[in-house]
Amino acid sequence: MTAAPTTRRPTRQRAAIAEVLAASAGFQSAQELHAQLQSSGTRVGLATVYRALQAMATDGEADVRRTDDGEAVYRACSEGHHHHLVCRVCGRTVEIDGPAVERWTAQVSAEHGFSDVDHTLELVGTCADCR
Amino acid sequence: MTAAPTTRRPTRQRAAIAEVLAASAGFQSAQELHAQLQSSGTRVGLATVYRALQAMATDGEADVRRTDDGEAVYRACSEGHHHHLVCRVCGRTVEIDGPAVERWTAQVSAEHGFSDVDHTLELVGTCADCR
DNA sequence: ACCGAAGGTGAGAACGATTGTCAATCTCAT
DNA sequence: ATGAGATTGACAATCGTTCTCACCTTCGGT
Numbered sequence A, B: 001m002t003a004a005p006t007t008r009r010p011t012r013q014r015a016a017i018a019e020v021l022a023a024s025a026g027f028q029s030a031q032e033l034h035a036q037l038q039s040s041g042t043r044v045g046l047a048t049v050y051r052a053l054q055a056m057a058t059d060g061e062a063d064v065r066r067t068d069d070g071e072a073v074y075r076a077c078s079e080g081h082h083h084h085l086v087c088r089v090c091g092r093t094v095e096i097d098g099p100a101v102e103r104w105t106a107q108v109s110a111e112h113g114f115s116d117v118d119h120t121l122e123l124v125g126t127c128a129d130c131r
Numbered sequence C: 001a002c003c004g005a006a007g008g009t010g011a012g013a014a015c016g017a018t019t020g021t022c023a024a025t026c027t028c029a030t
Numbered sequence D: 001a002t003g004a005g006a007t008t009g010a011c012a013a014t015c016g017t018t019c020t021c022a023c024c025t026t027c028g029g030t
Helices: A012-023 A030-039 A046-056 A099-111 B012-023 B030-039 B044-056 B099-111
Strands: A062-066 A072-076 A081-089 A093-096 A113-125 B061-066 B072-077 B083-087 B093-096 B116-127
Touching: A012 A046, A012 A072, A012 A093, A030 A046, A030 A072, A030 B061, A046 A062, A046 A072, A081 B099, A093 B116, A099 B099, A113 B099, B012 B044, B012 B072, B030 B072, B030 B116, B044 B072, B044 B099, B061 B099, B072 B093
Parallel strands: A081 A113, B083 B116
Antiparallel strands: A062 A072, A081 A093, A113 B116, B061 B072, B083 B093
């Protein structure tokens, strides 16, 4: 859980995947990432994308989350994080920053004796234009 | 997404499913629930179990959560809306109530002109016992 | 109580994301 | 350069979940 038991070698594919992941702000599924690589001309197998993402998640280089329909989505771990307010009709997305929420989560976590707490917050509503 | 426009009829199967769900304390997958019904002699189709659980979740009668491997697990929802603090190691779950978060989301939503905003917040960390 | 209409059910097929398989390929240390 | 072992990729195999469709129930009117 703390170290990488299996030796991990640097490869062209891993680098490409890490790069694409780091380049985008939000969470992406393995399939989306694979599609991006394809369209950018980088030929990488889908299975490899899955394996690389899992490895990164295990090594703490990526965050994993499950969408409502069970798809696994990944995000580069170190980047600053924010949340999204999504319109359920047109899909418009607003990035929001929630210092208040961050503070609250930290407090609640501590109260229950939890450490290394990560959080996911998503707001879904109807935007002014779609009302 | 906000109301249940489709009329929902009471049936033997729905009742059985709701009962089993209410009878157990923790989260269960649709498959586990189905197995329980089978062994207790209640004959219900797996597809029906899935449909019923989804309906209950939509109607706010059940809580849904995704396990790390993407399986959907359900639990009877006591009442009111709350969030979860889940241990990433042992899966222990603490229900938390976040008036501060509720307030914050309402405010942010209003600021951006969004209405009927729903939110999902999940905290994942390592509990004291698993540290 | 009887009927037609619309929702509900169940068995099995279909789906789609993810994982396993295995020969070919690539990296690293020697 | 070379051999050992990690990595890759095309494809098959899993497995939870959803779809299809013919049959069964419940509901509202009569």
